[in-house]
Amino acid sequence: MPNQTIENIVTAIHYLEAHLTEKNDLDTVADALHYSKYHLHRMFTNTVGMTIHEYVLRRRLTEAAKLLVFSDKPVLDIALTAGYESQQAFTKIFTAMYKQPPSKYRENEKFYPLQLKFELEGSYHMLNSYGDPAWNITYAKDGDIPCWMELVRLVIDGFPYLDEKDYMQVLRRSIAERQALILKDGRTAIGILLFSRETGSIDFMGTHPLYKKKGIPKAFLDKVMHELLDGKEISITTYREGDRADTGHRMEIKDLGFAEAELLVEYGYPTQRFVLPKEEPHA
Missing domain, CATH: 3.40.630.30 (Gcn5-related N-acetyltransferase (GNAT))
Structure with missing residues (x-):
């Protein structure tokens, strides 16, 4: 894999992390980074192992899970922060991914991540x-x-x-x-x-x-x-x-x-x- 591809993925990851709670569909990210959306999709999926949509979804839910365990914010506020328009929509996807609703997850006081920030440091000879x-x-x-x-x-x-x-x-x-x-x-x-x-x-x-x-x-x-x-x-x-x-x-x-x-x-x-x-x- 060329070093340029790795650098491009790192650039894309930095952008996604900086705009995690904003609209992050393929068109938006491709326009912001001046990449072809088809090239970006193929490059990102082949390198990271999931689409940009999947990565953002998992990162948002991971950060939401962290807030559920380590903050007293109401679930609705956490849902809105994570980019969801309602507590109901947030609860549905959170339960599908974490196998328990946000309220139960908070009661257990046990945080674990679905997806951490994707880091590509090091040399790959x-x-x-x-x-x-x-x-x-x-x-x-x-x-x-x-x-x-x-x-x-x-x-x-x-x-x-x-x-x-x-x-x-x-x-x-x-x-x-x-x-x-x-x-x-x-x-x-x-x-x-x-x-x-x-x-x-x-x-x-x-x-x-x-x-x-x-x-x-x-x-x-x-x-x-x-x-x-x-x-x-x-x-x-x-x-x-x-x-x-x-x-x-x-x-x-x-x-x-x-x-x-x-x-x-x-x-x-x-x-x-x-x-x-x-x-x-x-x-």
Whole structure:
């Protein structure tokens, strides 16, 4: 991906964040940035993994959720601040995305983001390599935690109800137990995976959006299957079918060969478990 494309996306993100509560349809943003709207749509969607409309929607609701937990503002005021014309319209979309109405979310006093500001900092040397490189996936170390968390924040849309404080405790423990894998391009984490040797579950798998067409999830799975969890049933959980909050993670899991298993509720959030069928032994 050319550096110019990344710079253009950063410019678009800065504009969207500065005008988050204003009208932010494709025509408005394209005119403000002097881009072709078709080019902007394709470039933004391919890089960020969602349309401008989806990004703005998720960012507005995330900021609204923050106000629900950390302020005493009435729900109507928060709805208007988030760009909705009525409390009813706000409640409908908030409930669809957060799986509970704003009043209930406020009572729980537990903030989690649907979408954080999309940050594209760092150098991406491997982006210009042709084909899928021989990825050097290693065990993560404590010194990798900052770049690991940068990637977590970038792919937060795939992990409902993620609390950073709780997650950090799990991450440190997983690193100590050699159950955390990382792939880096220089100092930038471009792939991360938490797994359990005991259960065979993949507890977190994230790929940097800029590298999503480079075969990284498959490289992680191959390493886990053939080196670390050989013979174990490998499972992962993700969104249920039809969840409006899903930006494509369920389809990515299925494309990797995972098969649907039982429905679950994790931290109060409806999810579904997927299982990777075991490979048949070679004759």
